[in-house]
Amino acid sequence: MSAAREIDLATWSRAGQFHLFRTYDRPHFATTARVDVTALMTRGKPQGVSPYRAFIHAIGAGVHAVPALKMRFEGDRVLEYGEISLSATVPRPGDTFGYAYIPYIEDWDSFDESCKAIIEETTRGADLGANTGQRFDLAYLSCLPWIDFTALDNALPGPDDCIPRFSWGKFVEASDGRWSCPVAVQVHHALVDGLQVGQFFEATQKSLDRFASI
Template sequence: MTYDIVDMATWPRADQFRFFRTYDRPHYAVTSRLNVSHLMNTRKGQGVSPYRACLFAIGTGLHSVPELLMRFRDDVVVLHKMTDLSMTVPTQSGSFNYAYVPYQEDFAKFDAQCKNIIDKAAQKTQLAANSGERDDVAYLSCLPWLDYTSINNAMPGPSDCIPRVSWGKFVKEADKNWRMAMTLEVHHALVDGAQVGDYFAAVQKALDQI
């Protein structure tokens, strides 16, 4: 893990961090609808996997917002240089395993690496869950069966500060555009609404440019 320790004496959110660290339920989730028309109308026909394209866009969004790369360990806050994307991977038995994909800024390189890692994870029999030994990850989960309006995640406790991202079914709406729901769940000690807004803007931009 490569990270910097955040200087609490100069960090503008130090007071907010200390305040929300006292909460029993410090997490909150925001769901927004994103436009995936470029992905579905153009890139899918060119052989691009919409699923892996979404993984890339999510990674781009996370790495565009420093607060989403921050984690705390007791009262020490760290800022990671990079984080892996950890997603659920369906298996042939009807269960799922976890995969861990390093983010890369180049989509073609990310896509090839991502496909290889996911294919291998689908063949494994062990869950490979992160038991807390690392925090340089973000947790991702796709629900392609549902065009949902809100969601939240099972959390082990108030000290879990790893972001969760979920996204749902692609739907062609009345205006002929394709859209999907996406949810970002974060710890309020590290992330405010402004940063959530920046994340969704960065994801939308990535989806439009893939």
């Protein structure tokens, strides 16, 4: 598990929100917005870039750009992890899937090589590999390439689950040649507000736009 620092609740600007939303039975909220993947599809993919792995990397960039998305709570302790690994659903033969655990690396080429190997290993595995609660330094990712969804809600084990969920859907080409896809973000309101979700989308879009220079 990644190293973490404890947040001082006495000086934390969001301590009031934290204590408020911890009392809610349904403290999570989900936001869906479209992101532009034109550079990825028209420049990156023709050069051999995997859109699937590129999107995992972009979400990792978005998570690491926003400190609130690296925070987790254990009881009344709030911890900010230095590194968040990306737990992505990986399709397996038939109609099953497994969970991969992919360390985030800022450098795209290094990340892509590592991510590809981990995904291939997960594809060959048999165990689901679900997190049983022993790790908090994670973000959960899932790809729904069959659906151009407009909203998405996740299964959650309870109100104290504070690991954020990120899902992306079908890549769609518009009549003007631009490509886009929906991205859903589900977070615990005790740790994250709409401002931080907006910052995530901004950082994720910036990561996807980098393929325009390939």
